[in-house]
Amino acid sequence: MISARTYLDHNATTTLRPEARAATIQALDGLGNPSSVHREGRLARKIIEDAREQVAALAGATPAQVVFTSGASEANNWVAGAGWDTIIVSAIEHVSMLEPVRVAADRTGTVVREIGADQTGVTDVGAIADAILRGENGSCENYPTQLAQGVTQRATHALPSRTLVALQSANNETGAIQPIPEVAAFCADHDVALHTDAVQAAGRMVLAFNDSQLTTMSLSSHKIGGPTGVGALIVRDGVNLPAQIVGGGQERRRRSGTENILGIAGFGAAAEAASEEALCASRLVDLREMLEAGIQEITPEANIIAQDAARLPNTTCFSLSGVMAETLVIKLDLAGLAVSAGSACSSGKVGQSHVLMAMGLGPVTAAQAIRVSLGWNSSKQDIEAFLKTWCDLARGSERAVA
Numbered sequence: 001m002i003s004a005r006t007y008l009d010h011n012a013t014t015t016l017r018p019e020a021r022a023a024t025i026q027a028l029d030g031l032g033n034p035s036s037v038h039r040e041g042r043l044a045r046k047i048i049e050d051a052r053e054q055v056a057a058l059a060g061a062t063p064a065q066v067v068f069t070s071g072a073s074e075a076n077n078w079v080a081g082a083g084w085d086t087i088i089v090s091a092i093e094h095v096s097m098l099e100p101v102r103v104a105a106d107r108t109g110t111v112v113r114e115i116g117a118d119q120t121g122v123t124d125v126g127a128i129a130d131a132i133l134r135g136e137n138g139s140c141e142n143y144p145t146q147l148a149q150g151v152t153q154r155a156t157h158a159l160p161s162r163t164l165v166a167l168q169s170a171n172n173e174t175g176a177i178q179p180i181p182e183v184a185a186f187c188a189d190h191d192v193a194l195h196t197d198a199v200q201a202a203g204r205m206v207l208a209f210n211d212s213q214l215t216t217m218s219l220s221s222h223k224i225g226g227p228t229g230v231g232a233l234i235v236r237d238g239v240n241l242p243a244q245i246v247g248g249g250q251e252r253r254r255r256s257g258t259e260n261i262l263g264i265a266g267f268g269a270a271a272e273a274a275s276e277e278a279l280c281a282s283r284l285v286d287l288r289e290m291l292e293a294g295i296q297e298i299t300p301e302a303n304i305i306a307q308d309a310a311r312l313p314n315t316t317c318f319s320l321s322g323v324m325a326e327t328l329v330i331k332l333d334l335a336g337l338a339v340s341a342g343s344a345c346s347s348g349k350v351g352q353s354h355v356l357m358a359m360g361l362g363p364v365t366a367a368q369a370i371r372v373s374l375g376w377n378s379s380k381q382d383i384e385a386f387l388k389t390w391c392d393l394a395r396g397s398e399r400a401v402a
Contacts, residue, residue, distance in 0.1 A: 006337045006385040010223075010375030011172050011200055011315060016266075017225035017376065023269035024227055027262050034259055035250060048259055051268025058224075058271040058278075059198070059217060059234045060208035067233045067254050068264055072096060072199045075218035075233035078244045078255075079195045080104055080166070086111040088131045089166040090123040090178070091358035097166055097197055098354075117359045121176030121306035123167060125183055132163070132190050164193045164215075169201035173355040173371055174306035175315025177205070184213040193239075199223050199231075203274030203376070204281060204312045209234050216241070221263065225376050226270030230263030277376060284313035284374050287383055291372060292316055294387040298394050305356065305369060314374040319365050328370050335389045339372050 007015065027047050032040025034048050052063045059066070069075045073096040080087065080100035089101050091114040104110040115127045165187055170177045180196055187194040193215040198207055203224040209217050217234040221227055235241060235254070247256035295302050295318060305317040320328070325341035332339055341353070356366040372386065 004336065006382050008372045008374065008378070008382060008386060009338045009340045010378070011371065011373035012340055013222045013228070014225050014375040015377055016227065017270050017273055019269040019273050020221075020226045020266035024262050024266035027265035031261055034261060035248065044261055047261055047265050051264045051271075054268035054272045054275075055219065055232050056234075058202060058207065058275045059219060059232075060206070060212075061210055061217075061234045062237075064252075065209070065234050065237065067235060067251050068259055068267075069231050069233055069255060070229055070260070071231040072197060072218040072220035072223075073231075074244075075216075075231055076100060076195075076197055078233060078241060079164070079216050079218070081244065082164075082241045083108070083162070084110055084164045084193075085162040086113070087164045087166060088113045088115060088128060090115050090117065090168060092117050092121070092123060092171050092173075092355045093166060093168055094172055094197055094199070095354075097168070101166065114358075117176075117355075119359055119361060120309035121171055121174040121311075121355075121359055122309055123178050125179050125186075128165060128167070128183055129186060132165070132186065132192055164195060166195045166197070169196045169198040169207070169217075170205070170312050171306075171355060172200045173315075173353060173369075174309070174317045174359075175200075175311035175373075176306045176309040177201070177311060180214070181212060187215075188213040200312060200315075202271075203278050204284070204314055206278050209236075215239055221267035221270060224270045224274040226268075227263045227266040230260050230267045232267075273376070281313040284378070287374055287378060287380065288313055288316055290380070291383050291386065292318075294383070295390065298387065298391050303365070305359075305361070305365075314378070316372045317369055318372075319368040319370070321368070323368060325368050325370050331393060332370075332386075332389060335392070337386055337389055339370055339386075341370050 032038065032044045034041060034044040052066045056063045056066050076097045077100040080097065081104055087101050087110055089112065101112055105112040113131050115124055117123045165183065167178055167180065167183055169180055184194050195216040196214055197218050199218060199220045200223065201207060202219050215236050218231065220231040243254055245256050250256050250259060292304055299320060301321055303319050305319065329339060329341050352363060353366045353369055356369055
């Protein structure tokens, strides 16, 4: 008999919502090809277009701006591989953004500038401004103070006109919310494209694609309680990214291939539920504060990472001096709790966090930090279960977690 488990790794993937399950099951019946003009095809097309409206509402976009993909990794790869001359990318991005950017540098000679973060987990916007302004004559003084900070020198050559800035909406490991509004306004003033990976932010904070001067935004279904294998790229009107997948011309010739109707139906239902939750994040904030207060009471030496930054309401990242993350994850797992060390980007992989390294926290902290992330169905009982186990581990002989 399998004992009860407490799942606290919702940033890796979250539990399928009942609304998404129901929508997916309903879509199983009477499916036609959505590109067909007969009745069955029209019914399938309606499922897709209804879901498109639901996802657009979640993103703060219009339905015409939503392109369905196989997930956020495809969306990020699509944007990164669009033929930019220069990409300015945050070093704390998810690897699904960092790796395709680096591949673009290797394969096409794209100039890549990686921008670090401060110890609160917020990307250095001054360095982004510096990278954009290099080669321009004049001073930063006419631009917002927060963007001018840290700008120390300019190169004498101008950046190519085809420049992309990639900055996630919120970090998947620390939960730190990134300064998208300031950077978006700055990019718009300088005719620079801005892409945001909003995978972790969706459903946990209100997204406003059309009010934020973004160029593109990536979303993932399974991070908000929908099925795996489906996501979306939100593309601003008038922006023509070269198609990555060509063929039948689906998705208005932007992404060919017969649409994943079952996944899209579930994605749409999850997006509608997540949109409502994003308006009221206080429940998750209360649970996170209960968790962090308990951790610090039981182990006062624990370091809550990015605690001073504006964070997602569901994410806590912390380290315990002298204890490796892998040890903590395994011991908690054996006790019936699922947490993670950093990003779940490779099966069975527990290693040093590139995010914490980019924050300047050093290799020791980067190898010791674990992440607890809450979801739409997390409860006070889940937090109590974690804290009870954490207390048991901390009280063990010679510290059982060591």
